[in-house]
Amino acid sequence: MIRSENLVKSYGEKVVLNNVSLNLPKGKMIAFIGANGAGKSTLISLMSRIVPKTEGCVYVDNKELQQWNNNELSKRISILKQSNHLNIRLTVRELISFGRFPYSKGRLTKKDNEIIDKALSFLSLDNIQHRNIDELSGGQRQMAYIAMIIAQDTEYVFLDEPLNNLDMRHSVQIMKGLRKLVDEMNKTIMVVIHDINFIAYYSDYIIAMKDGKVVSQGYTDEIITKEVLKEIYGMDIDVQSVNGKPICLYYN
């Protein structure tokens, strides 16, 4: 389980994350929502130790981040951020094989190769596995990075805007894949996604943030309501039910 206590992040005088205490339920797809600058990305960066925290504690399976051995921790949690710029030439397969680094330190075993094959077919990347990353479209590149995280095979997965650059078809493919990871392999996946309808449709649990604080949290049907959304976004959002799933109409 991942838990944070009084988590604070500030850059100089500016506080971007203010006293966030959270208990993230296990084996769920958890979505972070909120306006730009609410602190969602900062929060998941802190919880996955990519960015050092200013104050507070983060516990992964009841052990504080600093007490974890870095390599062991990378077998428990993984994170994929939004901007991924590469300065080296890599094929899709080579990129994905980096996901096995915590286990094999660059010397791939037979088992590693099997897991890489699985990650490739999980996102249907088999036929482009020997293409170079810099020749791919933005969407394919994003899929390759997600496959790397899948190959890392961690219990907890943080994804910062995984649907960036993706068309509807790829977005749905990814969300279905993530759903499968949660339902079949009992992983805990934490995502920051801006499209509220993707969250309403696929996520189990939602954490809503505003101005560096958590303003509300709960199961999807508790959060995706007119009142809560008004508080978070300051907009009147019409919530309809289509086939038993909430759909937000925020276009006017």
Place this chain on the structure above:
Amino acid sequence: MPRYAMEVIKKHKKTIAIAAFFTFVLLLTGSLFLFQGLTTKNAYFFFPRRLSKIAAVLLVGYCVSYSSVTFQTITNNRLLTPSIMGFDALYLFIQTVIVMFSGQKKIAMMSGYTNFFVSVFVMIICSFGLFLILFRGREKNIYFLLLTGTVIGSLFGGLSSFMQVLLDPHEFSILQNKMFASFNNVNQNLLQVSAILVAVTMLLTVRDNPYLDVVSLGQEHAVNLGVNYRRVVLKNLMVTAVLVSISTALVGPITFLGILVVSITRKVTTTYKHTARIAMAFLTSSTLLVSAMYLTERVFKFSAPISVLINFAGGIYFIYLILKERKA
């Protein structure tokens, strides 16, 4: 995994061919340099001297290659080489200070152990101090460090220009010998000491290559994959400082070679693996240096310094690259 093995060979065919070509040129110019004009009468005199020059070239080639390739990895930038940290400027500053203040013993001070150890020691202390002071804060990033290095480098550059103006022409001519890289006056004993120091850094870094491979994905990916990013970067900066200091103190300002070698390596290698990239860079720099040394000594009879030749070849290569890129 024969399936992958075939792919690997197919993918790296070009690299393997170019490596074979470089090896051929290296062996050709190397043996020409070693054996041309050798007779049974003069061999006892020339051969050991030529051999130690080749050894110096290989040593410096390794220092420049390792430091340039890994420096680009840790800075995540294709254009930077360790020369941006101002090592050459600091070296020239140390030499200028020595000439200015060593009085009667100038010539003795300019060569030999004292100069070598003073230069290496001061350069290493300065860079370690800079790294430890600037890289310790939690929010500091490596560009802050580089920028400071650049500023300090130009400070030393300015100071040495100022002091050089105050020198009399005789003193300046002594200093001038130190301002260009040269493999001619490499001291046999210093070469051994340097080789030992470099061997120690090789032992210390022998397991680092897979970690550097991960660091080349960028800081966030490296941390995510469980690499202690700051430790890898700091260690690498320190090793770079040691290697650059040794090679500079041994043969003079040589970091100009880095950008050329690392660009050629990037152009001709298709792998991201540091083991292969460092080996290729080493092969490239040795080939360049040995050929340039052969040309300087035997063809141009010392009328052009080795750095002029290498920069000339490098300049042509870069113009070729620009023209080719423009067409594509």
